[in-house]
Amino acid sequence: MPRMLAAGNWKMNGLNSSLGEFLAILEANTTSEAEILICPPVTLLAAMAELSRDFPVTIGAQDCHANASGAHTGDLSAEMLADAGAKYVIVGHSERRADHDETDEVVRAKAEATWRAGLTAIVCVGETEAQRDAGQTLDVVATQMNGSIPDSATAENLVVAYEPVWAIGTGRTPTLEEIDQVHDGMRTLLCTRFDTEVGAQVRLLYGGSVKPSNADEIFAIGNVDGGLVGGASLKASDFNAIIAAANG
Ligand code: PEP
Numbered sequence: 681m682p683r684m685l686a687a688g689n690w691k692m693n694g695l696n697s698s699l700g701e702f703l704a705i706l707e708a709n710t711t712s713e714a715e716i717l718i719c720p721p722v723t724l725l726a727a728m729a730e731l732s733r734d735f736p737v738t739i740g741a742q743d744c745h746a747n748a749s750g751a752h753t754g755d756l757s758a759e760m761l762a763d764a765g766a767k768y769v770i771v772g773h774s775e776r777r778a779d780h781d782e783t784d785e786v787v788r789a790k791a792e793a794t795w796r797a798g799l800t801a802i803v804c805v806g807e808t809e810a811q812r813d814a815g816q817t818l819d820v821v822a823t824q825m826n827g828s829i830p831d832s833a834t835a836e837n838l839v840v841a842y843e844p845v846w847a848i849g850t851g852r853t854p855t856l857e858e859i860d861q862v863h864d865g866m867r868t869l870l871c872t873r874f875d876t877e878v879g880a881q882v883r884l885l886y887g888g889s890v891k892p893s894n895a896d897e898i899f900a901i902g903n904v905d906g907g908l909v910g911g912a913s914l915k916a917s918d919f920n921a922i923i924a925a926a927n928g
Contacts, residue, residue, distance in 0.1 A: 682883045684714035684899065685839065685906035686926040687802065688913025689742060689770060689887075694720050702728055704916035705923075706735045714906065714926035718913065719770055722756060729765025740768030740802070743776055746789035748796065758790075758797035769794040770802045770908075772828050774845045777804075784827025792830045795837050802839040802885070802908065803828050805866075809846035817844075817858075818865050825869055833874055835881030840866060841908040847888025849911060856897055859886055863903035892918055895925035 690698075702718065709716055719740040720728055729739040745755040758769060771794065772787035782790075791801040805824035807817045821842065829838065842862050847853050854862070863884050871879030886898050887908030898904055906926055912918040 682835070682881050682905045684926040684928075685717060685883050685885060686714050686919070686923045687717040687740070687768075687839075687841075687885060687906065687908045688719065688919055689773070689908055689910050690718065690720045690724075690914060691742065691775070691910060692721060693914055694724050696724070696727075698914075699724070699727065699731070701914065701916045702731065705919055706732055706737055708916065708920045709737060709923055710735065712736045712923065712927060714923060716923055717768055719768065722761070722764070725761070725766060726764040738767045739765055740770065740799075741766045742770045742773065744769050744771070744790055744793055744797075746786070746793045748793070758793040758799055762797045762799055766799060768800045768802055768839070770804060770841075772804045772824070774804060774806055774843060774848060778845075784824055787828040788830050791828065791838075792832075795830070795832065800837050800839060802841055804841045804843050804887070804908070806841075806843040806845050806847075806888070809844075812844065812846065817862060821862060821866060822869055825866065826873070829873075833870075833878065833882065835878050835883075839883045839885060840870070841885040841887045842866060843887035843908060849889070851889050853889050853894060853898075856901060859898060859904065860901050863901060867903045890922060892921035892925070895922045899925050899928075 716737045741761040744758040771790040794801040807820040883905035890907040
């Protein structure tokens with residue numbers, strides 16, 4: 681079974697004054713069976729990577745440019761993020777797909793960039809509410825996965841996060857059966873496209889309103905290998921409870 685991963689996405693939240701919350705996460709998790717990852721805003725990335733050096737907590741980024749360097753004002757390459765201490769990069773989050781018109785092709789190029797820099801890509805996929813209502817969930821997820829995941833995926837360089845757009849930040853979640861069905865479909869797709877060993881070992885995260893009160897039951901679903909957590913990762917007590925759920 682893949683190692684569970686509790687991943688926090690701080691989005692555009694966090695100042696130096698938030699480092700106390702981060703320290704409270706470190707202090708509560710001096711050992712952990714599950715992998716713990718926090719993706720802060722880039723302004724905090726290097727400081728958090730340094731603070732977590734002796735703890736079982738990894739730091740990641742929320743996006744990268746596809747190129748290694750060049751005339752792209754305001755952008756950051758995967759190599760720069762690696763240099764600052766990142767081990768993972770989230771690519772294709774629905775907020776970036778929506779706010780920055782990121783297509784599957786763009787997301788795929790970003791995933792390739794993370795691999796060029798020796799990092800692991802967390803590729804996000806998920807349907808809108810209208811697509812779910814139209815019964816298109818499995819098709820949308822399959823199309824996004826096929827388009828966004830490069831061919832040279834391995835169990836080490838790829839994590840896939842299923843994040844229904846309508847569940848992000850809303851307090852609403854699919855039923856456990858619905859999550860189970862989508863994750864089973866994702867696993868089948870990976871095992872069909874890649875070597876079965878690879879497909880079986882790539883971690884599949886669920887994201888969308890994961891909180892202390894639902895983490896246990898979501899993480900107990902067969903093909904759920906952890907969570908990508910937004911709002912509840914900002915508060916140490918909530919995220920620590922979610923990490924505890926990932927630790928079983
Ligand atoms: C996310 O942004 O990836 C997310 C899942 O957010 P939230 O947990 O707040 O729904």
